[in-house]
Amino acid sequence: MQQMKIDQLEVLLQFDPSNTLQGIKIHHSTAREGLVEAAQKLFDNGLISQPDGGYLTDLGHEASEHLHTALQLMSPAN
Numbered sequence: 481m482q483q484m485k486i487d488q489l490e491v492l493l494q495f496d497p498s499n500t501l502q503g504i505k506i507h508h509s510t511a512r513e514g515l516v517e518a519a520q521k522l523f524d525n526g527l528i529s530q531p532d533g534g535y536l537t538d539l540g541h542e543a544s545e546h547l548h549t550a551l552q553l554m555s556p557a558n
Contacts, residue, residue, distance in 0.1 A: 487518035489547060492527070495536050497544040504533040 494504045506519045516532070523531040527540030536544055 483514060484518060484521065487512075487514040488522055491515055491518045491522055491533075492540070492544050492547050493551075494533075495540070495544050497536070497541060497548055500536065500541065503529075503535040506532045508532065 491504075491506065496502050506515055508516055519528065519533055520531045522528045522540065523534075526537055527543055529535045529537055
């Protein structure tokens, strides 16, 4: 269960929240199985537009922004 959530976060991190016109594609033949399942789960939950990636929905965009902000806050200050 925890790994599925981590995989979903990994998929969300592939999106650039500052560019809503940029999508992603999770290739079933080359992607790790967990990422394929994570993309499907994100699609089922309404965060991405296609079961294999696509674009962020409004909800997905909000989640992606929060995720990227959290990562920035956890990064050491230079």
